[in-house]
């Protein structure tokens with residue numbers, strides 16, 4: 001029998017399951033990426049599955065160029081058994097798509113991050129970036145069209161690849177095309193910031209899919225509102241479908257959960273124990289508030305630190321009895337807004353320690369080096385976890401902490417995080433803009449009776465793990481192939 005050369009299941013995302021680096025001897029070494037998507041994909045039981053992603057740095061590009069059509073040789077490497085095809089996209093086009101449109105325009109739009117008197121401005125340079133974004137999306141559509149077996153299922157991930165479903169359908173109408181958005185979707189009045197052409201391209205791009213998935217019903221409905229009001233599409237809110245130009249796209253709600261099995265095992269390895277011992281030595285007998293984020297505008301780290309400052313200013317009883325552990329890992333440093341934000345986080349952190357620190361008490365420990373084992377150690381130790389995004393598609397930290405916590409942890413959670421939809425009952429809800437309210441919520445968390453904290457943490461952990469990454473993926477695949 002001839003060996004099958006095309007895939008029946010395909011996944012596409014900007015960041016793939018592996019990243020390469022140059023080893024000291026010059027060879028290229030792959031490293032497995034983290035995150036729910038990689039865990040979810042490990043559930044695919046199909047040796048002919050293919051994951052299409054972009055080469056993200058020079059080492060990735062070199063690896064992609066060494067392999068026929070960018071198909072990597074990952075024999076013996078644990079990415080769930082699938083083949084990975086890494087696209088070597090022209091660096092200028094990649095920058096226009098990734099930094100210029102995906103992480104600036106679309107990310108800012110869906111997270112409502114614009115400071116509208118000055119940005120955005122859709123000028124000639126912006127038009128060129130959109131052309132690059134289209135070219136990048138076309139590269140993905142072309143690769144998927146080339147790799148897919150007749151009638152194959154394709155799962156396109158996230159805002160970077162918004163145009164792919166429609167571009168792929170033009171090339172391959174036989175495919176079952178699914179799309180999943182990991183961010184919120186902008187409310188329609190905010191979405192109207194986009195000029196007509198990109199606005200229509202984004203909406204019709206997603207509507208090229210047979211099914212479009214979101215983490216919460218709120219984001220699915222916001223998308224449907226945009227289709228109705230911007231495109232004039234017909235929306236059935238009860239059935240959650242959008243019909244436009246004779247085709248119907250079903251909307252799905254699939255709230256990705258934490259990977260309990262992986263987390264519980266990983267959180268008790270020796271490297272985590274070591275870091276926990278170091279944190280305990282630094283904190284002593286004091287209580288802890290923990291936060292773990294990328295240094296990301298939407299994560300609202302500055303207001304979180306302002307809330308901690310307000311707590312220390314208004315409640316002196318916490319002086320020398322409390323430490324805030326803030327892990328804020330660098331992210332998207334090619335963008336000026338992120339560099340400025342990182343500087344603002346550092347500034348306020350220094351102010352807090354200067355105002356309240358003593359020879360024996362450092363009220364805030366800010367760490368910026370990415371260290372997953374240390375994050376898990378902090379989850380184990382936390383008395384209170386602070387998760388206060390301005391908006392967030394889901395937020396997995398809110399779901400991971402209760403799973404890993406040792407003695408129970410109060411969760412202070414923004415009502416604008418997708419995770420709020422499932423965790424509202426046992427979390428302490430906050431308006432992320434309300435600094436004083438956030439400080440009060442932190443105090444409430446710190447003073448919650450131990451028994452109540454333990455009970456709430458148990459229920460939070462159960463809700464947070466209701467849909468494992470593997471099941472999350474399989475559900476979408478099943479819905480796509482059944483419809």
Ligand code: G6P
Nearest residue numbers: 014015103158182183331332393
């Ligand atoms: C968000 C997106 C992901 C992305 C991640 C990290 O969670 O939904 O698709 O991978 O941010 O961002 P980065 O730009 O580093 O890939």
